[in-house]
Structure formats: structure tokens, C-alpha cells
Amino acid sequence: MATDIPELMSTKDVPEWGDAADVIVVGFGVAGACAAIAAAETGADVLLLERATASGGTTALCAGQIYLGGGTPVQEATGIIDDVAEMIRYIEAVTPEPDSEKIRLYCEGSVAHFSWLESLGVPFERSFYAGKAVYQPGTEGLMWTGNELTWPFREQAKPAPRGHKVAAPGETGGAELMRILTKHIESLPIRVQYETTVRNLVADADGHVVGVHVRRLSDGPAFLRAGSVVLAAGGFVVNTEMIAAYTPRLVSGFMPLGTPGDDGLGIRLGQSAGGVPIHMEGAFMTAAFYPPPQMLNGIIVNEAGHRFVAEDSYHGRTAGAVLEQPNARAYLILDAETTAWPEIPLAPFIDGWESIDEMELALGIPPGNLATTLDDYNTSAAKGDDPDFHKHPDWLKPLDAGPWAAFDLSLGKAAYVGFTLGGLRTSPDGEVLTAGGPVPGLYAAGACASNIAQDCSGYASGTCVGEGSFFGRRAGRHAAASVRVG
Ligand SMILES: Cc1cc2nc3c(=O)[nH]c(=O)nc-3n(C[C@H](O)[C@H](O)[C@H](O)COP(=O)(O)OP(=O)(O)OC[C@H]3O[C@@H](n4cnc5c(N)ncnc54)[C@H](O)[C@@H]3O)c2cc1C
Incomplete structure (x- = not known):
């Protein structure tokens, strides 16, 4: 090499x-x-x-996921409304240095490309997996696989799921x-x-x-x-x-x-x-901490106890944000009502604590910082709001029922x-x-x-x-x- x-x-x-x-x-x-x-x-x-x-x-x-849109037969059969202009807007918005000509060609040609693949015998089931996961667990043809529903992108382009998967079980596509x-x-x-x-x-x-x-x-x-x-x-x-x-x-x-x-x-x-x-x-x-989607109800904090990313982002976006934190260290915090076990345990469970003080001490977070972050988050979440990171209301739930649990998303601890x-x-x-x-x-x-x-x-x-x-x-x-x- x-x-x-x-x-x-x-x-x-x-x-x-x-x-x-x-x-x-x-x-x-x-x-x-x-x-x-x-x-x-x-x-x-x-x-x-x-x-x-x-x-x-x-x-x-x-896994055999293929990002296509603009009204593919799978989108149409499953009642998803998408159009080429929105797909272009979305890809332009998420791309650091967009090549507009390529994005336009890709989006305009997306439906015809889908048909070409099918003409070669590549099968796509006319079905939609509505859950939040890394890939469709079965043979479902369509799923959300990006940041379309994540702020600010959901305001920049009308969201549509575009993750088509070859009809084969789970990750065998x-x-x-x-x-x-x-x-x-x-x-x-x-x-x-x-x-x-x-x-x-x-x-x-x-x-x-x-x-x-x-x-x-x-x-x-x-x-x-x-x-x-x-x-x-x-x-x-x-x-x-x-x-x-x-x-x-x-x-x-x-x-x-x-x-x-x-x-x-x-x-x-x-x-x-x-x-x-x-x-x-x-x-x-990535070191995806979901599914189950319940995990998205948690908050992710850095070693200072501060949030830095909308936790409902696509797992790769979250991972990128973790790696930009001091010492690439971050924790997913859940309470008694939201804690679940990751289907694939890439982010190790650290421990559970009866109080926030104990959790701060154990995680090495400066005293009071995590408590303040949780207080602010819980107050807004109770109103269905997240003024700091605009997490989608579907995943906003006050984390006020102890004991609390932490999973380690830090580089060197989670399996990136x-x-x-x-x-x-x-x-x-x-x-x-x-x-x-x-x-x-x-x-x-x-x-x-x-x-x-x-x-x-x-x-x-x-x-x-x-x-x-x-x-x-x-x-x-x-x-x-x-x-x-x-
Ligand atoms: C676990 C995993 C899951 C993924 N899931 C997805 C997904 O669901 N959807 C998605 O879009 N992307 C996914 N990706 C990324 C995606 O798989 C790859 O980016 C993509 O398949 C690359 O395709 P390719 O044809 O460019 O390269 P490859 O599929 O790697 O093909 C390149 C070929 O070139 C051969 N080769 C290399 N050098 C030479 C040489 N000098 N002479 C002759 N032959 C040579 C190699 O042996 C190889 O067979 C995933 C990647 C991984 C690892």
C-alpha cells in the first residue's frame, strides 16, 4: 500500500x-x-x-440502498409525494460544495434510472418502512435514509423518503x-x-x-x-x-x-x-445508536455537558458532529422512560444513576452543566419545542424520570x-x-x-x-x- x-x-x-x-x-x-x-x-x-x-x-x-426520488414507482405506490425540484433543493442544501449540474442530472434522471435498474432485473418492493433505522429490516422498498426531516433541511426542501432498497432481507441488498x-x-x-x-x-x-x-x-x-x-x-x-x-x-x-x-x-x-x-x-x-427509534428521545452531550447536534439527525451526521467535539467525546443520555437497548450495541452502555449529580461525577462533566442542559431541554420539550437544535417534535420528551442512563458515543469507546x-x-x-x-x-x-x-x-x-x-x-x-x- x-x-x-x-x-x-x-x-x-x-x-x-x-x-x-x-x-x-x-x-x-x-x-x-x-x-x-x-x-x-x-x-x-x-x-x-x-x-x-x-x-x-x-x-x-x-445494504443495497439506492437514493432515488422525484416520483419513483415505489414512492408513487406507497403514497409518497416527491418531485425533482425538491430533491434537487435537498441535495444542494446538504452538500458542502454542490456540483449543481451533476445534482440536476441525477435528480432529473432518477425515475428513469430506477426503471433501467428494474429492466435489468433488480427488484424493488412497493412498500414503505416508516420506522427510524439504519436500513430496512426486511425487503421493504423505501425508507427515510437521510436528513430530510432534520432541521434546517426540512425547511429548505419538502421532505420525502428516497432510500430505495433492493428487495432482499435486511443488509443483504x-x-x-x-x-x-x-x-x-x-x-x-x-x-x-x-x-x-x-x-x-x-x-x-x-x-x-x-x-x-x-x-x-x-x-x-x-x-x-x-x-x-x-x-x-x-x-x-x-x-x-x-x-x-x-x-x-x-x-x-x-x-x-x-x-x-x-x-x-x-x-x-x-x-x-x-x-x-x-x-x-x-x-x-458512523456508530449508529439506533434502532430502536426510542433512543432518539435522548439527548447527546459533550464532555462539558452541552448538546451540539439534533439527536434525530441521520446517524452519519450525528457521528460527524461527535467527532468535532473536544476529545471526540460524547454521551447519549436517557431517562427511565426512554432507555432502551440498541439493537446493534455499537455504543456501550456506561451505567445508570439515581441522580444527575452522580451522573455528572461519573462522566467527568463539570458539576451543574448537565443539570442545566437537562433543565433547559426538559422545559422546552414539555412544550413540544427545541429552540436550540430544532429536534423534530416526534422525538421530544422531557427526560425527568430517573434513574438516568448513559451510552458512550466517544471515539475509542463506540464502534465507529x-x-x-x-x-x-x-x-x-x-x-x-x-x-x-x-x-x-x-x-x-x-x-x-x-x-x-x-x-x-x-x-x-x-x-x-x-x-x-x-x-x-x-x-x-x-x-x-x-x-x-x-
Ligand atoms: C457495509 C457497507 C454498507 C454500505 N451500504 C451502502 C448502501 O446501502 N448504499 C450505498 O449507496 N452505499 C453503501 N455503502 C457504500 C457503497 O457500498 C460503496 O461506496 C459502493 O458500493 C462502491 O461501488 P464501486 O463500484 O465504486 O466499488 P466496488 O463495489 O468496491 O467495486 C470496485 C471493484 O474494483 C476492483 N478493483 C480495484 N482495483 C482494481 C484494479 N486495479 N484492477 C482491477 N480491479 C480492481 C475491486 O476488487 C472491486 O471489485 C456501504 C458500504 C459498506 C462497506
Whole structure:
């Protein structure tokens, strides 16, 4: 593992070309699968290269949530009213540096993209899970997966749930998605080579990417010629040196969520041809303390005993806020009527106390601070109000029935997990961009590109697979078209 940029090889370094294709796609997760299918749909000859022994990548580990909206068939069938303009407004509001053109295309194309996925055989149940959870517990097709109901966003865009999940139980949606996409690819004239790692890009004298240098487990190195190359090779969460260099927030206290393929090689290949990585500091991080949703009735305080986040935020937004607190320390406080046990015990139970004084002492909070925070909160909550953080009235309940309990959300105590969101700067068609414009013949999509998701404060579950499939598809189509034109 390293931050090293692989050498950009020249056609002069190629002793002999092996295989050739109009479009070579690097990586067989959701972005690569969608790029390959889209390129093949145009009639292009496609070669899909995957370093592992099977398809799937990190996508196969994921829950299979896909953030789509604007009136999808699942939204319509379950009585959810959504429209493209509200979806655009919402994503713009939660994104630190929104790319308005990409957001517009994504939202306007969302319903058609849903239909395309269904046309490939990806199933979505016409059902809505109304509870607050990290993912749908069953095969339900739709759920709230972002901060749409959280202040200030609920005032900036009309809220609608947009977390569509592939119809598979619980968190197995990603595996089912990849099983179906793989089966579909096997029915198309797309050639797939497993155990084939792309080590270098090959460019001609004009800087046009015209092939790849690979190492195959079976027969060693080879040069493969391509009209265009689409990098869809995942993120960099398991590359400790890249994490230290770009995403220091993920350095300690986190379990990386990903596969060995998330070593950032896709991004570094792009850099070798002049590509520029952006939003590399951005990460998804979480140690979700719900479900059960009852936990959202609690308050979260830092080591000074002060609140700092609306507790009903999406779990990744809450985690991001915790990590910004002094010593990344925070506690979830509940009373006798609201205490429950987390379904997945990521935040450990610390203890219960008969009085607030005892709790302050045990947690090391300056005397009186937590008592004041609770008094203020309880007074407002009794009136259905939260003037400080605007927690939704559904979760406002005075915490005045002792004994009180605390769960530890601090980094190093709670089981934090994370993955990276930064990647190569690309055009809406997936062209890898340098400061001066596109690198001819080179595309990127999925976790090795930066499209919509930028940071955990605004992340909604489903955005990665959503943008990976959507912009992967656009990249595949454009890569195929540019071959014919060129
Ligand atoms: C536990 C978990 C749950 C998640 N849940 C969700 C969710 O529900 N919804 C959501 O939107 N996001 C979710 N995410 C994030 C999401 O899964 C990923 O961001 C997304 O799947 C990445 O897709 P991809 O196609 O870009 O990469 P991948 O699926 O990782 O595919 C990349 C492929 O490229 C291959 N590869 C890498 N380098 C090379 C090379 N040099 N040569 C050849 N092949 C190479 C890899 O082996 C891999 O197979 C979750 C992540 C995790 C870990």
C-alpha cells in the first residue's frame, strides 16, 4: 500500500498488445457493472477487468440502498409525494460544495434510472418502512435514509423518503444487486477477466489513454488495448497511507468498511494520467445508536455537558458532529422512560444513576452543566419545542424520570466504522478532468470518483450506490460513443 502514483506508460513501452476492446472497464462493483452494461447497450465491445476472483467489490457488502426520488414507482405506490425540484433543493442544501449540474442530472434522471435498474432485473418492493433505522429490516422498498426531516433541511426542501432498497432481507441488498447485475452481464457479449489487476494506464504521445498494463494471476503481465478506459475500482479506505495523507479523521478509532480492493489504486491510476482527486477529506463515519427509534428521545452531550447536534439527525451526521467535539467525546443520555437497548450495541452502555449529580461525577462533566442542559431541554420539550437544535417534535420528551442512563458515543469507546467519499474529479459524463480539461480516453465512476456524496454531515444512505450506478452508466455510454467518434 502506498500513496505512490503508478507510472503512466507510453505506447513505446508496449512490446506487444494482447487483447483489445472498444471500452475497458476496471472493477466489477456496481459502477463498473453499470458502465459495462451501458457501453454494451450501445453496441461497443466491452472488456471488464476485475482483480478479485469474483464480481461484487464493496457493493456486495452493502445494504443495497439506492437514493432515488422525484416520483419513483415505489414512492408513487406507497403514497409518497416527491418531485425533482425538491430533491434537487435537498441535495444542494446538504452538500458542502454542490456540483449543481451533476445534482440536476441525477435528480432529473432518477425515475428513469430506477426503471433501467428494474429492466435489468433488480427488484424493488412497493412498500414503505416508516420506522427510524439504519436500513430496512426486511425487503421493504423505501425508507427515510437521510436528513430530510432534520432541521434546517426540512425547511429548505419538502421532505420525502428516497432510500430505495433492493428487495432482499435486511443488509443483504448489495449482494443481491451484484448477483443480478453479474447474471445480466453474463447474458451480454461482455468479456470478463477475473484475477486481473490493472497496474498502469498506457497513453499515446498526445496523452490519449489507449490501453492498460495488467497482471493476471494465470499468466502474468500483459498489455490490453482500449478505445477508452473506465476506472471503477473503488475507494481507498484500506490504504492507511492514503488515509493518513488525505482523510486523517479516519486514522484511529475506526474500522474501515470495505474490501482489499479499496486501496485507492483506481484514484492513483487516474492521477498518473493527470487526474485530480477532490473532496478527499470527506468520509462516511458512523456508530449508529439506533434502532430502536426510542433512543432518539435522548439527548447527546459533550464532555462539558452541552448538546451540539439534533439527536434525530441521520446517524452519519450525528457521528460527524461527535467527532468535532473536544476529545471526540460524547454521551447519549436517557431517562427511565426512554432507555432502551440498541439493537446493534455499537455504543456501550456506561451505567445508570439515581441522580444527575452522580451522573455528572461519573462522566467527568463539570458539576451543574448537565443539570442545566437537562433543565433547559426538559422545559422546552414539555412544550413540544427545541429552540436550540430544532429536534423534530416526534422525538421530544422531557427526560425527568430517573434513574438516568448513559451510552458512550466517544471515539475509542463506540464502534465507529467508515469509508471514503473523495475521488477523481470528473465531468457529468465521467470524463476524468485535469485542470485543463478531460484526459482523452479516460473515465471514472463510483467510489474512485467524486460526484454527489462529499461528507458525512450531508450523506444519505443510498447515495454511493445511486451515484455509482447513475454516473457509471453515463461514463460507460460516453466512453463507448467517444470510441466511435474518435
Ligand atoms: C457495509 C457497507 C454498507 C454500505 N451500504 C451502502 C448502501 O446501502 N448504499 C450505498 O449507496 N452505499 C453503501 N455503502 C457504500 C457503497 O457500498 C460503496 O461506496 C459502493 O458500493 C462502491 O461501488 P464501486 O463500484 O465504486 O466499488 P466496488 O463495489 O468496491 O467495486 C470496485 C471493484 O474494483 C476492483 N478493483 C480495484 N482495483 C482494481 C484494479 N486495479 N484492477 C482491477 N480491479 C480492481 C475491486 O476488487 C472491486 O471489485 C456501504 C458500504 C459498506 C462497506
